[in-house]
Structures are given as structure tokens and as C-alpha cells.
Amino acid sequence: MDAIRTEALTKHYRVGFWRPRPYVALDALTLDVRRGDVFGFLGPNGAGKTTTLKLLLQLIHPTSGRAEILGRPVGDVDVRRRIGYLPENPYFYDYLTAEELLAYFASLHGVAAAERRRRVASLLDEVGIGAERRLQLRKFSKGMLQRVGIAQAVINEPEVVFFDEPMSGLDPLGRREIRQLVLRLRDRGCTVFFSSHVLSDAEALCSRVAILAGGRLVASGQLTNLLAFQVKGWELVVTGLTEAALQHAVRAGHVARATAFGAEHYALELPLSAVPDRALADLTARGARLVSLNPVRETLEDYFVRQVADAPQDRGLEAHRAG
Amino acid sequence: MRVIGYVALNVFKESVRDRVLYSLVAFAVLLIGASYLIGQLTAGQDMKIIKDLGLAAIATFGLLIAVFIGIGLVWKEVERRSIYSILSKPVRRHEFILGKYAGLALTLLVNVAMMTAAFYLVLAYMDTQFEENVRAIWPAPAVDPGMLRAIALIVVELLLVTAIAIFFSTFSSPLLSAALTVGLWVIGHFNADLRNFEAVVDSPAAAFLARALYYVLPNFAAFDVKAQVVYALPVPVSYLVTTAAYGAVYVGVLLAGAVAIFARRDFK
Numbered sequence: 001m002d003a004i005r006t007e008a009l010t011k012h013y014r015v016g017f018w019r020p021r022p023y024v025a026l027d028a029l030t031l032d033v034r035r036g037d038v039f040g041f042l043g044p045n046g047a048g049k050t051t052t053l054k055l056l057l058q059l060i061h062p063t064s065g066r067a068e069i070l071g072r073p074v075g076d077v078d079v080r081r082r083i084g085y086l087p088e089n090p091y092f093y094d095y096l097t098a099e100e101l102l103a104y105f106a107s108l109h110g111v112a113a114a115e116r117r118r119r120v121a122s123l124l125d126e127v128g129i130g131a132e133r134r135l136q137l138r139k140f141s142k143g144m145l146q147r148v149g150i151a152q153a154v155i156n157e158p159e160v161v162f163f164d165e166p167m168s169g170l171d172p173l174g175r176r177e178i179r180q181l182v183l184r185l186r187d188r189g190c191t192v193f194f195s196s197h198v199l200s201d202a203e204a205l206c207s208r209v210a211i212l213a214g215g216r217l218v219a220s221g222q223l224t225n226l227l228a229f230q231v232k233g234w235e236l237v238v239t240g241l242t243e244a245a246l247q248h249a250v251r252a253g254h255v256a257r258a259t260a261f262g263a264e265h266y267a268l269e270l271p272l273s274a275v276p277d278r279a280l281a282d283l284t285a286r287g288a289r290l291v292s293l294n295p296v297r298e299t300l301e302d303y304f305v306r307q308v309a310d311a312p313q314d315r316g317l318e319a320h321r322a323g
Numbered sequence: 324m325r326v327i328g329y330v331a332l333n334v335f336k337e338s339v340r341d342r343v344l345y346s347l348v349a350f351a352v353l354l355i356g357a358s359y360l361i362g363q364l365t366a367g368q369d370m371k372i373i374k375d376l377g378l379a380a381i382a383t384f385g386l387l388i389a390v391f392i393g394i395g396l397v398w399k400e401v402e403r404r405s406i407y408s409i410l411s412k413p414v415r416r417h418e419f420i421l422g423k424y425a426g427l428a429l430t431l432l433v434n435v436a437m438m439t440a441a442f443y444l445v446l447a448y449m450d451t452q453f454e455e456n457v458r459a460i461w462p463a464p465a466v467d468p469g470m471l472r473a474i475a476l477i478v479v480e481l482l483l484v485t486a487i488a489i490f491f492s493t494f495s496s497p498l499l500s501a502a503l504t505v506g507l508w509v510i511g512h513f514n515a516d517l518r519n520f521e522a523v524v525d526s527p528a529a530a531f532l533a534r535a536l537y538y539v540l541p542n543f544a545a546f547d548v549k550a551q552v553v554y555a556l557p558v559p560v561s562y563l564v565t566t567a568a569y570g571a572v573y574v575g576v577l578l579a580g581a582v583a584i585f586a587r588r589d590f591k
Contacts, residue, residue, distance in 0.1 A: 013591070057411045060589040077413050085411035091403045093333070095340035107329050108412040136340075152408060162411075 001071045003160045003191035004033035004056065009065035011051050025051040027215045028065065033193055033208070035159075038186050040206035040223075041195040044304050047212040049195035050088055053164050057085050069160055081109060084158035088165045088195075090149030094138035098129055098148050101137060102155055109156040123151040128177055142169040150178060154185065161185060163194035167201050179205060197304075211303070232298060234270040237291040238283055241266050245286035254279035269296070326414050327422040334426020335433075338392060343430060346384050351441045353380055358445055370465055371553055373449060377442040378473055378549040385435055385481040386508070392430070393488025394500035396423045397585070406590055417582040424489055424578060431481050439474055463555035472563060473552040479570040480546035484508055486577040493585045510536070511543030541573045 008028040014020040026048040033039045043049050054060045056067055058074050072079045092101050099120055106116040124130045127147040132140070140148065146169045153161055166182075167175045182192050182205055196202055202209060203223065210220035219226050233256070241264050249255045249268070257269040270279055276293060284290065358373050397420070400406040409419060443466060450458070450465035463469060487507055491500035510517075517540075520533030545566050548558045 054407075054590065057407070059407055059410055060591065061587075077415055080411060080413045083411070085408065087404060087407040087411075089404070090408060091405050092408065093337055093405060095337050096333075100336075104329065104333055105408070105412060108326060108409075108414055110325070110413070149408070156412075 001035070002032045002068075003035045003037070004031065004039075004067075004069055004193060006031045006052075006056075006067040007065055009052070009055055009067050010063045011048075011055060011060065012063045024215050026055070029212075029217055031210055031217065031220065033191060035191050036186065036189055037207050038182060038192045038205050039194070040202035040209035041193060041212065042197065042202055042209055042304075043195075043212035044197055048215040049212055050164055051215075052212070053085070053162055053193075053195060056162065057083075081156065082159045084153035084156060084161040086149045086153040086161075086163045086166055089142075089168060090145055090152075092137050092145070092148065092152075095136055097134050097136055098124060098140070098151075099133040101148065102152055105152045106155045111156065119155060119157075123155060126181065127151045128174070143171060143174055146170055147174070150181065154190075157188075158190060160191040160193065163192065165196055165198075166194055167196065167198050175201065213304070231272070231295040233272050233296040234274065234276045235292075235294045235296050236268045236270055236276065236280065236283075237261075237266070237293075238268065238288040239265045239291055241283060241288040242286070245283065245288060248286065249279065249283055252282065254282060265291075326418045327425055330409075330414070330419060330422020331425035331429055334396065334423055335429045338427070338430040343388060343392065343434070346388060347434065347437050347441070350380055350384050350438050354442065354445050358449055370446075370449065370453075370461055373446065374467075374470065374553045375549065377445070378470065378477070378553070381435060381438045381442065381474060382477045382480070382549070384438065385431055385477060386484060388434060389427070389431060389481045389484040390488055390501055390504050390508075392427055393485045394492045394497045394504060396427060396489060397492040397581075398495075398497050398500070401588075401590060404590075410590070416586045420489065420493070420582050420585050421578065424485065424581075427485050427489070428482055431485065432478065435474065435478055435481070439471075463553075467552070467555070469555065469558070470552045472558045473549045475563060476546045476548055476566060479567050480543060483541060483543075483546075483570045483573055483577075486574040486581075490577040490581040490584075493581045493588070507540065508543060511541050512547075514540060514542040514544055541570070545569065 006029050008030055009026060010024075010028050011026040012022045012024055015023045029048075029052060041049050041052065051060070055062050056069065056074055067074045069079050070082055096104065102120040102123060103116055106119060111119065121130070121133075124133050127150050129144055129147050129151075132144065137145065137148065146166070150163070150166060153163065163182075166178055170178060179201065182194070185192050192205075194202075194205075206223060208220070208222055209226075211218050211226075246255070246258055246266065250258070254270060254274050255268045256271045256274075259267045259269075261267060268279075270276055280290060280293065354373075354377055357376050358369075361369050361372050361376075400409065406419075410416065446465045453465075458464070484504065488500060488504045491503045495503070514537055517533045517537040520537075521527075521530035524530055524533075548562075550556075551558050
């Protein structure tokens with residue numbers, strides 16, 4: 001059984017007051033997320049990520065298509081006992097303290113009083129706001145509210161958790177803590193579905209990803225298997241490389257481009273056709289010393305830019321049908 | 324029911340911390356200040372005026388709370404997006420609406436109970452300030468439990484106003500909701516005039532519309548027995564029961580409407 005499954009999930013809105021016209025927020029999304037995965041749901045702003053999450057949480061109703069979580073339809077209230085959700089830029093009740101808010105949400109999940117106290121205390125410490133537990137939420141910064149939001153999303157020890165831009169508003173330390181939390185959730189067997197346009201987070205955490213652009217799914221699978229992220233060359237950093245040795249390597253076709261960092265210190269771009277160990281052997285035979293050798297892949301950043309450029313700019317219904 | 328209870332308790336806690344109960348201080352100051360002034364200015368009528376004023380103040384403060392909290396209860400959750408977290412929990416949409424309603428109803432009940440206690444304390448004190456011969460001409464004793472009947476119907480009226488405010492707040496902005504709720508409350512107090520509208524207009528269409536509104540809109544005048552209790556006129560228990568049932572039917576219909584609208588809403 002998949003953790004999450006959607007079939008041709010579609011959402012249209014009507015926009016405009018006098019002459020409303022349909023706007024395709026999500027177009028026939030079909031997706032499977034396996035249990036235990038950390039699944040990255042990626043795309044630039046306005047790609048349809050939040051719309052998908054809201055459909056999965058039944059905060060909005062689909063125009064067509066269907067969605068299941070843990071094998072049950074998304075409208076099923078029992079499903080919501082087993083899932084957690086962090087909305088984008090979460091906001092809670094001004095006059096409650098962090099502790100009271102979490103206790104309130106735990107009680108909505110039916111968590112008994114003693115267990116509630118234990119979970120609230122341990123979660124507040126885990127997300128790093130244990131010291132502010134008795135502070136009213138109106139006095140919280142954006143980053144602190146984000147941490148409260150993450151804590152409330154996992155207060156019921158969910159089997160599937162949805163994080164909408166979980167790193168938003170966090171400083172580098174906070175981002176690292178949340179990355180660690182996501183990995184701990186994964187280790188407990190929890191499926192983590194998180195949307196993000198912060199690509200390095202996805203690269204660091206996700207076992208699989210789906211990429212959305214213009215309301216459409218443009219790619220999905222393991223990051224390393226996606227065609228766009230295959231190796232397209234090598235970067236070799238060497239030192240002790242003389243000008244004559246460099247010219248020889250260029251003539252031999254081992255080096256496509258060289259960037260000088262300092263005297264006899266270069267970053268060399270090898271073409272995909274080059275065999276890196278042969279090029280390296282040739283250079284070291286001429287006195288160069290290896291500093292590093294790395295594969296060059298298209299970054300998610302590059303990929304987004306290309307997909308956004310290719311995606312239909314018109315999100316009207318006709319444009320999508322034609323597409 | 325458990326979920327409705329938790330949502331209601333949260334509304335109550337928020338309202339109390341949002342300084343709603345400060346209105347009680349304003350009520351007490353108004354009542355005590357007015358009693359003192361009236362004591363200086365009038366003779367013989369003091370007790371009646373204080374009772375009139377006290378009951379009117381309970382109704383007015385309650386109305387302000389019901390309208391101004393009621394119109395924001397649902398709207399604020401949607402606008403600030405706290406609704407996303409709540410509805411992703413095992414909370415059905417109707418439980419959310421009923422919990423919100425029950426929470427505000429609880430806030431109002433506590434408020435009215437405290438205002439009533441303060442009111443009776445003032446009356447008990449005033450009672451000690453008069454001679455026996457003055458007391459003898461009063462239609463009812465100063466500390467008259469009969470006034471609780473008027474207060475009970477004020478509570479029913481406030482519960483109805485709350486239901487109207489929540490109904491509007493499920494689909495419109497606070498400003499519009501406030502205007503519509505207060506508008507209905509005002510029209511409801513002149514409901515009897517709508518029935519006899521044909522006596523003052525020639526247009527049969529206008530008369531028909533007025534008659535239709537008379538049947539559809541709640542008759543708020545029915546909840547107002549303040550004058551009767553102040554003059555110690557009888558307000559039978561049967562009247563209380565039928566009027567409360569009348570209010571309950573409207574509350575039921577309005578909450579059902581609010582739930583139906585809310586269940587279909589998309590939270591973009």
C-alpha cells in the first residue's frame with residue numbers, strides 16, 4: 001500500500017469578478033509515494049505545490065480526480081488521525097502559549113492527558129523552543145512559529161507528515177535542526193512529503209522527488225535517476241600544473257575548459273566523453289597533483305529555470321487542453 | 324462531542340485572554356456610577372430606573388460581545404490560515420462550527436452570569452439605602468428573583484444573535500457580517516410592524532414582502548420582557564419555554580446553514 005496516491009487530481013479555480021475564467025491550478029496529477037520515503041515535492045512558486053497539499057488535506061475540493069492517503073480516501077476523518085500537516089507560513093492563536101497550543105491539538109487527536117504532557121514537553125525541546133513554552137504565540141518570531149508549526153504537525157506521531165515549505169523563515173541552524181528532525185521521522189518509519197523551492201534541502205533529504213511546473217508534473221523519481229540530473233561532465237581541480245602540461249591536455253581532448261585559481265592551480269572541466277582516470281593519469285605524469293574530482297550535474301536550480309521557461313505561461317483551461 | 328468541547332474551550336480561553344471580560348468592569352462602573360447619580364437626582368423611581376438600566380446594560384454588553392466576537396470567529400481563522408492546522412486534525416467541519424458556537428455561547432453565559440451577580444449586588448446595596456415606607460410603594464422588591472426570567476430570555480436572544488453572526492461569518496467579511504447581524508437584530512425588534520405593514524403602505528407588493536419577512540425573520544421583541552419584570556407583571560414559565568424553543572429553532576436552522584456553507588468552502 002502506498003502512503004499517498006493521486007489519480008488525475010485536478011483543480012480549477014475561477015478568477016476575475018466580472019468575467020470569471022477558469023485557472024488551472026493543478027492539472028491531472030498522478031503520483032505515488034511509497035511508505036517510509038522522504039518525498040520532495042518541488043517546483044517554483046505558483047507551480048501548484050500548495051494546491052496539491054490542500055487537496056490532500058481536503059482544505060479544498062478537487063475539480064476532478066481522486067486522492068488516497070494510507071489506502072483511504074482523503075476525506076476520511078480516520079486518515080487525519082494518522083497524518084500531520086505543517087502549512088506554509090503557519091499562524092496560530094495569539095493568546096495561547098506554545099504549550100497550550102500543542103496540548104489543544106493533541107487533545108483533538110484524542111491523546112490522553114499524561115501522554116499529552118509528555119509529548120508536548122519533549123516536542124518543544126526537540127524543535128528548540130522548550131524555553132519559550134509558556135510564552136504567548138503573539139510574541140513569537142516567524143522562525144519560532146515555524147518551529148511550533150512543525151511540532152504540532154507531529155504531535156500525533158503520524159505515519160505520514162506533510163510539510164509545506166518547512167525551512168521557510170528558519171536560520172541556517174534551524175534548517176539543519178529540521179533536516180535532522182526529518183531524518184529522525186524517516187528512521188521511525190514515517191513518510192515525509194515536503195514541498196519546497198529550496199533545492200539544497202531536497203537534495204540533502206529526499207529519496208524521491210516530483211517536480212511540478214505550471215500546475216503539471218514534469219518529472220518524478222529518484223533524484224539520481226532523473227535524466228536531468230545525470231552526470232554531464234567532470235570537474236577536476238589540480239595544483240602544480242604547468243602551462244605546457246595544460247596545453248598538452250587540451251590538445252589531447254582531456255580538458256574542455258580551464259579556470260586558473262592561482263599559479264599552477266586550476267579547475268579543469270572535462271568533457272563527458274573524457275575518461276577522468278586517463279586524463280588524471282596524464283596530468284599527474286606531467287607533475288600535477290590532484291585536489292578534487294567531482295561529477296558535474298545540472299542543478300535543480302538550472303532544471304527549474306529550464307522547466308519554467310518551457311511551461312505554458314497561460315494557465316487558462318484551453319491552454320492546458322491544447323498542451 | 325469531545326472535539327466540539329475542545330474547540331469550544333479554546334474559544335473561551337482566547338476570548339477571556341483577549342480581554343473580553345474587561346467589558347464586565349465597564350458594566351460594573353456604569354451600573355454603580357449610574358445608581359449613585361440616579362440616587363441623587365430622582366425620588367421614589369430610583370429602583371425602577373436602576374433595574375431598567377441594569378437589564379438594558381446586560382442585554383447591550385452581551386449583544387456587543389455576541390456580534391463583535393461572533394463575526395470574527397470563523398473569518399479570523401480563515402483569514403489568518405489557522406484553519407489549515409485545525410481542519411487537518413481529526414475535526415469534521417461541522418464540529419468546528421458547532422465548537423466555535425458553543426465556545427462563544429459559554430463566554431456569553433459566563434459574562435451574563437457575572438453581570439447578573441454584579442447587578443444583584445448593586446440592588447442589594449441600594450435596598451439598604453431606602454426607608455421601609457419607600458420600599459412599600461415599589462411594585463417589586465429590590466432583589467427580585469423574577470428578573471432572572473428577563474435575563475434568561477436575554478441569554479436566549481444572545482444565543483440567537485451569536486448564531487446569526489456565525490452564519491454570516493462563514494461566507495462574508497466581518498464588516499458585512501456585523502452590518503447584516505445588527506440589521507437583522509434591529510428589524511427583528513420591529514417585527515410586529517412588518518406584519519401590519521399594509522396598514523401604512525398602498526403597495527401590495529411591499530406589503531407582501533413585509534409579511535414574508537415577518538414570517539421568516541426572528542421576532543426579537545418576543546425576547547424582551549424587561550418592562551414586565553421591572554413592573555412585577557407576570558411572565559409565565561410557559562412563555563419562557565415556548566420563546567426559548569422558538570429561539571432554539573432559529574439557532575438550529577442558522578447553524579445548519581452555517582455548517583452547510585462551511586462544508587463546501589475551499590480554503591485557498
